[in-house]
Amino acid sequence: MFSKVLIANRSEIACRVIRTAKSMGYRTVAVYSEADANTPHVDLADQAVCIGPAPVGESYLCIEKIIDAAKKSGADAVHPGYGFLSENADFATACKEAGITLIGPPPEAVALMGSKRHSKIAMEAAGVPCIPGYQGDKQDDETLLKEAQRVGFPLMVKASAGGGGRGMRLVTDDSDLAAQIKSARSEASSAFGSGELILERAILEPRHVEIQVFADLHGNVVYLGERDCSIQRRHQKVVEEAPSPAVDEDLRQRMGAAAVLAAKSCNYVGAGTVEFLLDTDGSFYFLEMNTRLQVEHPVTELVTDTDLVAWQLDVAAGKPLPLKQNEITLTGHAMEVRLYAEDPSQNFMPQTGLIQNWLPASGEGVRIDDGIRSGQEVTPYYDPMLAKVIAYGKDRNEARRRLIRAVEDSVLTGVHTNKNWLAAILKHENFAAGLSTTAFLNQFGEEENLQPVKPSLAEQGLAALLLRNENLGDSKGWRSIGQNRFECLLGSGDAKTALTLTNSQGNQWTVTADEETSPLTLHNADDCTILYTVNNVRQSSSFSLNSDGLWLNTHSGCYHFHDQTHTPANAEDGEGSGDIRASMDGLIVDVLVAEGEQVSRGQTVLVLEAMKMEHPLKAACDGTLSGLSVNSGDQVKVRQVLATIAKAAEDEVAA
Template identity: 60%
Template sequence: MPAFNKILIANRGEIACRVMRTAKELGYRTVAVYSEADAGARHVQLADEAVCIGPAQVNQSYLVIDNIIAAAQKTGADAVHPGYGFLSENADFARACEAAGIVFIGPTVEAIHLMGSKRLSKIAMLAAKVPCIPGYEGAEQDDETLIREAARIGYPLMIKASAGGGGRGMRLVHEASELTTQIRTARSEAQNAFGSGELILERAVIKPRHVEIQVFGDQHGNIVYLGERDCSVQRRHQKVVEEAPCPVMTPELRKAMGEAAVKAAASVNYVGAGTVEFLLDQSGEFFFLEMNTRLQVEHPVTELITGQDLVAWQIRAAEGKPLPLKQDEIQLCGHAMEVRLYAEDSAKNFLPQTGQVLRWEPELLDGVRIDHGLVEGQEVTPFYDPMLAKVIAYGATRDEARRKLVRAVEECVLLGVNGNQRFLANLLKHPEFAAGNATTAFIGEHFNDDPSLTPQLPGASELAVAAALLYQESANSRAHQRELAGWRSAGSAPWSFTLKQGEQKFTVELDVVAAGSQPKLQACVGESKIDLQLLASDGRWLTLQLDGIRRRVAYQHDGEKLWLYGPFGNLELTDVTHEPAGGQNAASSGTVKAPMDGAIVDVLVSEGTPVTKGQLLVVLEAMKMEHPLKAGVDGIVRRVQASKGDQVKNRQVLVEIEATEA
């Protein structure tokens, strides 16, 4: 049996920290690998040893097999845990570990290779009598064959990239007239994303639930399933909420789906953690979707309802030990629910965010687990997936777990980088989700008009709190007499503050009603009057009374920037009170700026080029996504200040257009 003592985690972020926690608890030494951009990351700090494996770009660091193998050999690591993403489902990586005499904590090379192809895995599942969606998974990939097979399958249908995931290379086609264009788009996207343009076609299952079964196998031929997870709430085919058990599951359906998943795993002699994903239609019929040959992002919900540590199970299986439980010994208890905290702005079409994490202060409650890879002061860079943390809650019932999760999400203080907490909390509170009725169509049908999806101006209360904080600091800095404790007398003239959010400016007038160590103020914002009393502040938390209600507000003040955290989300304001009159105006719509740090993939115009409003000018890549930047006006390109391959900073000017008269 293979045995090992030191585990290298070939990953970063929260999953690297998660694996290290269990490895340490089991007595193993741990090794982190990191890119130059991650030198100060939490997973590096937690590991016993760490090795830099290259520059920030993933194709020069985390995806370079030779560098990771070399790091293992240098540190004497005799096992590798791949986490999820990166090389976790790369058969060549598993093969390289095997060749170097390093235990790969995962399935066999053959299983990874087969299940990594939607086309080949579906053929194998059909042979194993696992229920599959009717479609085409043949080797002939020319347009004529695909068009003929689509006519046989019928519409609507799904085009899917055979390789990869994350919604890339996936298209829903409603009628034959769209097919040729969608085939070419999906093939191109798949080729660019995964290096393979191979496609499959499937009958579209409308408004299904996405239900996946956690399976585990050992080297002795034992395979079990540990219940299911419902991952139906999705955006652009990417999971938003995961929960266990599925709200509509019955014991009979669980047994049928579990046995089908075990059959799928057994067909490839599966070892370790795997997930068999199914679509469950409204009639209760289910169909094989794909198998992920790794630990899933959402594995904590299974851990919470089973009381098992799945990473410990993975290590045990890799050591050659039998599974710790037989099928009839696995019990499900309670309900668990998970959401993914992303550095993205849901009000700006989920634009990924970059910058420095100034505050990270999640509130840990009973029944709440937070898996994360964050430390205060670290940079969120454009080079990696924007997921920062996972917030998971457990309760005796589904609604208890949901309530706990809402509170935990709302109490996760993240300042300096915008997060998606408001979007997540609103979604979890939606009546349709709360009732357990969500399908994969939920967001499109029930959530498109949610306030978290459109820019919101700060309210009068938030502006009043911000001005009060600035007043406190300004008054303290100007105080000349110790006994005044830094506060101006009540008889002083009103204080006036000008605050800026984006390009919008707001004026707040503050009257000091009563001075002292806990001054009473009245703020005027437009027609609104808000009464405040400042009770205490320590540079991180402000305690105040607002219109008679005592509250605590997390904040961070850095120069002219002030960040507030609360029910309104992560609010970033700039104090422009002392900005010179007639200062430089904001860039007109003829100026195209980078929306975040990133790399220029393509520049499609040159100086002197006439352009029309909405025309694509530049493609920026950040956080594994491409972002098209378009002209805001009709006009002539006067300056191009970026080239293909350039690394650019947030708000950097890329293109300037001289608008033409209407």
């Protein structure tokens, strides 16, 4: 028995667990890093303990600090959430040794399923369908090259430890097999501390279908249907839904039985997910088992009418599962997408900054799981996921329509997000038809309807008017060119547009750029919403305006604008600039060029780490590195000048 639960996590999942734990009568304890001191999960819990500086290695990944926080606060149970220590066998063991109930599986199951090599050996022994391959303990290059020929091409080389696509390579023939093995081993060693690899036959264009399983301490194991997570980017899930449009009742029962068999074979306890690849011929193969609650668990909760966190708490307290297998039914359809702080127009570059306004959507069948609020800083230290937008409907198409609306109606200003990219995926005819595989984004990602939409001329005019004066009619500061006509230069990202705005009467305007014109009528506005008419269509948009510029949220996108009418041109920030600036807040993890060395255009000079990703910072011109203001290990701010290149003369470049 336990009475106080410490949540060893942050943000959205911490808030999610705290709410259910409190509703069940448990006291709750949050842990937080110095960077998270003012975040919602800290305020939501009954108590909170600071566990160290912002870097995860000094806070959320530090087992000793988590155990110490539990002892200080009197917490007698720990919920690890997902990520961080949720699949760490050493953490599970440490909780057990400290007499703290871990709301998760036993250490032995975590250790087994944490290794792709050992788990696959165990699954084959248990009779769970597995992809043909090699998972032996001989790891020398000669053995791997020989086994690859036996398995055949195309072939997947995979790191045995970890996940997220690191240490994973698709090899189509043997010409570069040796190089790919070397590369995968190096990346795996760096990311997970283990260079152990497995080989598998590549299944091209499969579906990614996973089964939610649950086991108690009394030997009962059930499955709660499946989730389809086929749409992925860089092996990270983008859209998740339940049930899968590719799974009928017969296939569901066969996959469910295999997942239960996998759980029983390792004496599993608690919530777990058995992931499978579903081939086009209906064959399915074990991929891995996640020994924790999944990010996408809400879609299962909605179609089964359950609270899986409540199940976790009850199972950890020794109670039997609340439902038998024949009592679990799937009703309706649910979909989820992950709202990220990233800019799809800049190759999905993670974003940092101040959330000026967060207004999550609401409505019938809509659920928002978040851990953010207006005025909160998005820092470079953690995963860029901000919230999960989820929708339920009586059938798949109703769930999809509701999710599109919920995504588009959720307003977040201050940092760029992927929300309009998500909406475009949900609207795509291939997805609407339920035909998507893991190849979806490779096949359709370059299509025009999945690319960022540029602001319309009317939207640019609206932005210009909001930037000039919140009273919407005062053009103070613009260049007057007579007869109620004004000029301004509007900046958005790297683009600049020269606009002419003509005021005919009242708040009726005509916006002109080059040869294009658009009428625009303003009606009224408050601090964050403006009502206007374009082409005889009356509509409203939300916005936030401060010294950082204007964020304008419309149905086509969320745009960041600056008035650059009186901003002098800065040639050094243009093409071929000699300055190398930080692309975002982050940590310098490598300096590849010493001061005084020659560099070439496109050469990586420094490597910046932020939001669990590394970002190369490259020279924009040929020349000599004449200034270097940072070292490896330094924290930097966005747009900070990190290095300066003295450009080579044109005759030197030609020579």
